[in-house]
Amino acid sequence: MSAFDGRRAVVIGAGVAGRAAAATLAAEGATVLVTERRDAGAVGDISALGSAGVDVRTGGHMPADLDGAEIVVVSPGVPPDAAPLVWARERGIAVWGELELGARLARVPYLAVTGTNGKTTTTGMLAACLRAGGIDAVACGNIGFPFTTAVREQHQALVVEVSSFQLAIHERFHPRVSVLVNLAPDHLDHHGTFEAYRDAKAAIYRNQRDDDVHVGNRDDPTAAAVSATAPCAHVWFGAGVPTADGPDVGFDGDTLLARGSDGAVELGSIDGERAGHRVDAAAAAAAALAYGVTPDAVRDGLVSFEPAAHRGELVAEVDGVRFLDNSKATNVHAAAAAIAAVRDAVLIAGGRTKGQDLSPLRDTAGNLRAVVAIGEAAPSLHAVYGDLVPVHDAGSIEDAVGAAFAASARPGIVLLAPACASWDQFASYAERGDRFATAARALVAGVHAGG
Ligand code: UMA
DSSP states (O other), X not given: OOTTTTOEEEEEOOSHHHHHHHHHHHHTTOEEEEEOSSOHHHHOOOHHHHHTTOEEEOSOOOGGGGTTOSEEEEOTTSOTTOHHHHHHHHTXXXXXXXXXXXXXXXOSOEEEEEOSSSHHHHHHHHHHHHHHTTOOEEEEETTSSOHHHHTTSOOSEEEEEOOHHHHTTOSSOOOSEEEEOOOOOOOHHHHSSHHHHHHHHXXXXXXXXXXXXXXXXXXXXXXXXXXXXXXXEEEEEOSSOOOSSSOSEEEETTEEEEEETTEEEEEEEOOGGGGGGHHHHHHHHHHHHHHTOOHHHHHXXXXXXXXXXXXXXXXXXXXXXXXXXXXXXXXXXXXXXXXXXXXXXXXXXXXXXXXXXXXXXXXXXXXXXXXXXXXXXXXXXXXXXXXXXXXXXXXXXXXXXXXXXXXXXXXXXXEEOOSSBSTTXXXXXXXXXXXXXXXXXXXXXXXXXXX
């Protein structure tokens, strides 16, 4: 009998995480209600929940939704002060996130990856290294495949990408190996302060003990300070050559190396398309080795890994103008890294700032010939760049593509690196990137027609 048999659970939010949590709770024998702020028409097809015996109430939250509830499971993006969470706390009902539910159901060891940027690539690379080492491992969590679904499948290990939203409210999440890839301000509208965001990230290792491992970034002082206090063994990665005084995993030129008892062990070359993922590769390799995967398997895993979409890929080339989609650059740190890799480019940026200060982007103006501003952040982008490069406004991503194409050199680069969340204009960064790519490809017709 499951610990959830006959218990009444309420899930807040009918997005990806909420649906997964509801289906898992129902499969574990709980009586489940999903309550969703949006109207039914906006939520999409939820018939699968009905088939699984889950009740769904759309169009807003009401105190009566919580009647009889023993557990409230909250979707990661629901603000901490949202009304249903306040009601639950007032009534003394336990509020869990998906990490808590997943941790209570996990039957196999799991590794966890967090950080401000590069989480998804590191998670994918780490899972690929484990699989190359003969371990049936799956990447899950914030990456888009919910942890609460993955725990019910048959695997030997899980590699969980965890966000600050998820980490902020767990109690029992206990990874064997945890990774903090890097740390810079993000999601300040959700957490309130950078300190609260940082503390949420630090919660990744809260339950780790002596025989667990935390992997930290030696070259990121903010992240390293957080990593240093992990209550378990440490492994460090960095850009330098691994030595007794340097990182345990690092680089000599493009060659990734790990410090071994008989000198350095080669883990392959991180060059070509992978050159933008050096930090992620070093972090993933360090975590895989810490989990017991052999250097040969790490090398094979890194070679087999295919980076996911919206992380700087070339999506169209029109009249000598290359369109690069880095829609996943949803904060200043990620956008600045993407802009640093281009010259004389037109930047498309903007969206919801999430409380970030965009002014550090001023340092990137030397790599740009123009900026096209979209979404809520447009006034802030004028303030950041207005006295340095021309800034144009666009009401939609399609208009932005047209304006950027017009402003670009021939040959030239148009870079989508928004530095902001997509949520003011799109359902997700993926939708924003897809529409950017579609609009860029559509320019071909116009160019051939002489437009
Ligand atoms: N909602 C309510 N009441 C509220 C607030 C929201 O009902 O008061 C509803 C919304 O109307 C919506 C649902 O809750 O229907 C949205 O839930 P959500 O924002 O938690 O999104 P999900 O679709 O469940 O996706 C979440 C993660 N999203 C966020 O953390 C914002 C996904 O990460 C993740 O892949 C998925 O769970 C599976 O675990 C995305 C993300 O952008 C990729 N993450 C952020 C990031 O990476 O920076 C943290």
